[in-house]
Amino acid sequence: MEKVTVNVGGGYDILIDKGILDRCGELIKSVLPDGKCAVITDDNVDKFYGERVMTSLESAGIKAEKFVFPHGESSKNHNTLINIYEFLAEHGFTRSDYIAALGGGVVGDTAGFAAASYMRGINFVQIPTTVVAQSDSSVGGKTAVDIAAGKNLVGAFHQPRLVIADTETLSTLTPDFFADGMAEVIKHGMIRSKELFDMLLTCDVKSNLVEIMKRNVSIKARVVENDEREKHERMLLNFGHTLGHALEKYYNFSGITHGFAVAVGMSVFTHIAERRGMCRAGVAEQLDALLHKCRLPTADPAPLDKLFQLSLGDKKHLSSGMNIVICSDIGKSEIVKMSVEEYEKFLKS
Numbered sequence: 001m002e003k004v005t006v007n008v009g010g011g012y013d014i015l016i017d018k019g020i021l022d023r024c025g026e027l028i029k030s031v032l033p034d035g036k037c038a039v040i041t042d043d044n045v046d047k048f049y050g051e052r053v054m055t056s057l058e059s060a061g062i063k064a065e066k067f068v069f070p071h072g073e074s075s076k077n078h079n080t081l082i083n084i085y086e087f088l089a090e091h092g093f094t095r096s097d098y099i100a101a102l103g104g105g106v107v108g109d110t111a112g113f114a115a116a117s118y119m120r121g122i123n124f125v126q127i128p129t130t131v132v133a134q135s136d137s138s139v140g141g142k143t144a145v146d147i148a149a150g151k152n153l154v155g156a157f158h159q160p161r162l163v164i165a166d167t168e169t170l171s172t173l174t175p176d177f178f179a180d181g182m183a184e185v186i187k188h189g190m191i192r193s194k195e196l197f198d199m200l201l202t203c204d205v206k207s208n209l210v211e212i213m214k215r216n217v218s219i220k221a222r223v224v225e226n227d228e229r230e231k232h233e234r235m236l237l238n239f240g241h242t243l244g245h246a247l248e249k250y251y252n253f254s255g256i257t258h259g260f261a262v263a264v265g266m267s268v269f270t271h272i273a274e275r276r277g278m279c280r281a282g283v284a285e286q287l288d289a290l291l292h293k294c295r296l297p298t299a300d301p302a303p304l305d306k307l308f309q310l311s312l313g314d315k316k317h318l319s320s321g322m323n324i325v326i327c328s329d330i331g332k333s334e335i336v337k338m339s340v341e342e343y344e345k346f347l348k349s
Helices: 021-031 043-059 078-090 105-120 131-137 167-172 175-192 194-202 209-226 233-238 241-250 258-275 283-293 304-311 340-348
Strands: 002-006 012-017 037-042 064-069 098-103 123-128 142-147 150-157 162-166 321-329 332-338
Touching: 002 209, 012 021, 012 209, 021 043, 021 123, 021 162, 037 043, 037 078, 037 105, 043 064, 043 098, 043 167, 064 078, 078 105, 078 142, 098 105, 105 123, 105 131, 105 142, 105 150, 123 131, 131 167, 131 175, 131 209, 150 241, 162 167, 162 209, 167 209, 175 194, 175 209, 175 233, 175 258, 175 283, 175 321, 175 332, 194 209, 194 283, 209 233, 233 321, 233 332, 241 258, 241 304, 241 321, 258 283, 258 321, 283 321, 304 340, 321 340, 332 340
Parallel strands: 012 162, 037 064, 037 098, 098 123, 123 162
Antiparallel strands: 002 012, 142 150, 321 332
């Protein structure tokens, strides 16, 4: 079993291996010996892993209750959040109890925000079952729900007590859903690790998932340790997301997946940056080659003028302008501050 420690708050471990889902009860018990557990999951994940997790928890002597909500980004909202609060209250959960988020990014973000806000904060554990959740969203304590104005605009920083990543759970993902998560994996290579980027380009990804996830969460952990509240360095993790979130909103959060949108955002920004002399010649071609290998898109027909307007509603838009992440080379990234006017010229150039 691989272990990566994140040194923020009280510190917590990320455990990565094949087949550790059935050990989740004993692993959680070693970190949270007291209290009962609310397993929060969606209807897709529940069919595959709900009973296995409940059995493991009960075998470890943990009293557990399960809450299941409909899968998909459309459930990441305040209605689901209120339903979780009501469930927790109905079953007598107190500050000494905790939540286990079993699923992908939508489950982790929503259940994490419930944990951050129920009784002003209770403990929670992440049990990610998708590529994007294991490589990125389960680590770092960002929790949120969406509102009509945009994604993740209402949330809180709330670090988990433990992350349990069983790479065997990724075998049940459809090819498109697996590819979707690879966008965040590629993002980590682009912003911080040429070694990871080259590994992804040359290896069989599915045969090396434990090592790939370990490298990913190690990158995320170091960034989070340096900037837990996303004041500076952690913004690098938004590479591709400014345009990606605008694309998702353009399609009403139903016509394009998060990872596909981020892939387009990374490619478009890198091509523009290369033309403007902001990154090494050839980087965009290498990035596109890896995106294509991982079955991800590099372009979209959505009009850039509309995407410009939509991206102004993103969290990267500050009163003073925009924070744009540019990769000057593979493994090297920086935050570029632009006025709204400069950003419009950049995007439309």
